[in-house]
Amino acid sequence: MKKKSIESLFRPAVQQLGGYVPGEQPQEGGWTKLNTNENPFPPAPSVVEAMEEAAKSSLQKYPDPLVSSFRKAAAELFDVDPEWVIPGNGSDEVLTILFRTFVEPGESIAFPYPSYVLYGTLAEIQGARYEHLALNDDWSLTRDAVKRAQAQKMVLIPNPNSPSGTVWSTEEILELVPSEGILVHDEAYGDFRDKSISRELLDSDVGNQIVVTRTLSKSYSLAGIRFGFAVAHPEVIAGMRKVKDSYNCDAISIAAATAALKDQATMRERVEMICRTRQELTRDLEQMGFQVQPSEANFVWTTHPNRSHFEIYDELKKRKILVRYMKFPEAGPNLDTLVDGLRITIGTEEQIQTLVSALREIV
Ligand SMILES: *Cc1c(COP(=O)(O)O)cnc(C)c1O
Numbered sequence: 001m002k003k004k005s006i007e008s009l010f011r012p013a014v015q016q017l018g019g020y021v022p023g024e025q026p027q028e029g030g031w032t033k034l035n036t037n038e039n040p041f042p043p044a045p046s047v048v049e050a051m052e053e054a055a056k057s058s059l060q061k062y063p064d065p066l067v068s069s070f071r072k073a074a075a076e077l078f079d080v081d082p083e084w085v086i087p088g089n090g091s092d093e094v095l096t097i098l099f100r101t102f103v104e105p106g107e108s109i110a111f112p113y114p115s116y117v118l119y120g121t122l123a124e125i126q127g128a129r130y131e132h133l134a135l136n137d138d139w140s141l142t143r144d145a146v147k148r149a150q151a152q153k154m155v156l157i158p159n160p161n162s163p164s165g166t167v168w169s170t171e172e173i174l175e176l177v178p179s180e181g182i183l184v185h186d187e188a189y190g191d192f193r194d195k196s197i198s199r200e201l202l203d204s205d206v207g208n209q210i211v212v213t214r215t216l217s218k219s220y221s222l223a224g225i226r227f228g229f230a231v232a233h234p235e236v237i238a239g240m241r242k243v244k245d246s247y248n249c250d251a252i253s254i255a256a257a258t259a260a261l262k263d264q265a266t267m268r269e270r271v272e273m274i275c276r277t278r279q280e281l282t283r284d285l286e287q288m289g290f291q292v293q294p295s296e297a298n299f300v301w302t303t304h305p306n307r308s309h310f311e312i313y314d315e316l317k318k319r320k321i322l323v324r325y326m327k328f329p330e331a332g333p334n335l336d337t338l339v340d341g342l343r344i345t346i347g348t349e350e351q352i353q354t355l356v357s358a359l360r361e362i363v
Contacts, residue, residue, distance in 0.1 A: 013105070013127040023324055032351050035322040037162070037189075037299050039221035039274070040347040044266035047222070047259045054255035063251040070254050073261040074229055078198065083234040086241060087257070089248050091188060091215035091228025092118065098154070098211060098230070099126045100243045102182050107153040112141065114163060114328040116186065119156045128153075132330060133176075139166040139293065141176070149176040158186040160193055163326055163343040165295025167193060170200045177206045182236075185212045189297035191219035191271055198231065208233040218298055220260040220267055225253040274298050278346045284356045288363050303341040307363060313342060315362045321355055 007015060023036040042048075071082040078084070088094035095118070103109060105127030111119040113132030123130040131152070133145035139161065141149075149155045155176050160167050177183045185201055187193075190212075198212040211232040217223035227249065230240065249257075260267070278300060282292045285302050293301045303309065313325035327340035346352065 011127070013124060017121070017124050024322060026322070030320055032321040032347065032354050034345040034347050034351065034355060035324040035343075036223075037218055037297075037345045038223050039218060039270065039298070040351060041221055041270045041273075043221040043256070043260060044263045046263050046266075047220075047256050050255040050259035051225075051252050054252045058251045058255075061251075062247055063249060063254055065246045067249050067254055070229070070249075070258045070261070073258050074231070077261055077264075078231050080202075080231060081234070084231050084237060085229055086232075086237045086244070087227065087229040087249050087254075088244065089228075089250075089253075090217065090226040091186070091213045091230075093226075093248060094213050094228050094230045095119070095122055095156070095184070095186075097240050097244050098182070098184055098213075099123065099128070101240050102154055103128045104153075108151075109154040109156065110149055110152045111156040112145070112158075112161060114326070114331060115161050116156070116158050135331070139164045141168070141172065146175050150179050152178045153181040154178070154184060155181065156184040156186060158188060159197075160189040160295070160297040162189070162297065162299070163324070163341070164293045164301045165189075165297040165299055166293050166301075167296050170197045170204075173197070173201060174204055174206065177209050181209070183210050185210055187212055188215045188218055190214060191267065192275065192298050193296045202231065202233070208235060211236055216257050216260055219271055220257075221270065222253075222256060222260060225256050227253045227257040271298075273349075274346045277349050277352050280349070281344070281346065281352050281356070285359075288359060290363075299343055299345045301341055301343050304363065309340050309342050312359070312362055316355070316358055319358050321358055323355070 067087045070087050071085040074085045075082040088097060099122045103126050108129045108131060109123050110131040110133050112135055120130045131148060133149055134142045136142055155178055157173060157176065159173065173185060187198060190196055201207065201210045211230050213228060213230050215228040278295060282300060285292050290302045290304050310325055313323060316323055324343040326343055331339050
């Protein structure tokens, strides 16, 4: 019998899928790693203790499917009832849950371009269509983008945006809420922002159409455990709960995430250090002739008026310094500064000094 081609058995949506390509994760040591927006500092000691405690006492049982301890801590932080909170295995899983809850195959979603490209991949997996919301040179949304957003089933906005680190105001976000759909306000970098706007969004007239997503990966130094959550009106959370796996968060990461949220002081201290180092890096880059977008995140987007961004990335890589080279071929002809550039994660002061010395040699 002839061997069957398995690819022809894949769902058409999967056959066509390119697949999301995450940033490089070298597994050997010796790298100055400034490419995937991780926190350069280790998590708080109380977090590691909580994980050890959970490892000793709770591994033989299934975890709490409603993740009550964490939801209570998150609810206190956001000043809402625990019914407003749903956790996930990283905020990427929360996004997957949102697509499965709200987006029917064939429906259309939209997100700014350039922003987080995973949104497009999630749409494709779901068999949905996606549109790019076009940006101006300063990363503001075009009028056309606002009109198109309103006609979508779901609009996803990272705010602060990645890769730019720039922010949109409450008024700008509220304009994007679809008339018959959901707006996902992805606050992966929300703790680095000067002032959170999630409360204003959820309290607005269209607050029940808005879902705020958060991750423990960046500000809480916990990319390794995979934990994120959403905050939204309870009617939204009720639908999402039907869709999620029963035990989507494991006992050890629940313990870690709960302890992390309870130690706001350590998180804040580290965020402040990162923001100070971001200012220093911005100043040094500008002295070397780079343009830097004003960032409210733990990274900066930078371009150089007359040097090849790929070459700079490559020269840094030869010196075992990894930054993210990104290109956005569909950004449009009048958006020169958006087409390609470097996204640099803010590491420790020492890591950033290593980077700056190398850049001084290269540029
Ligand atoms: C990092 C990131 C996420 C994913 O966070 P995880 O919780 O690690 O899955 C989501 N959205 C944006 C914009 C991000 O940069």
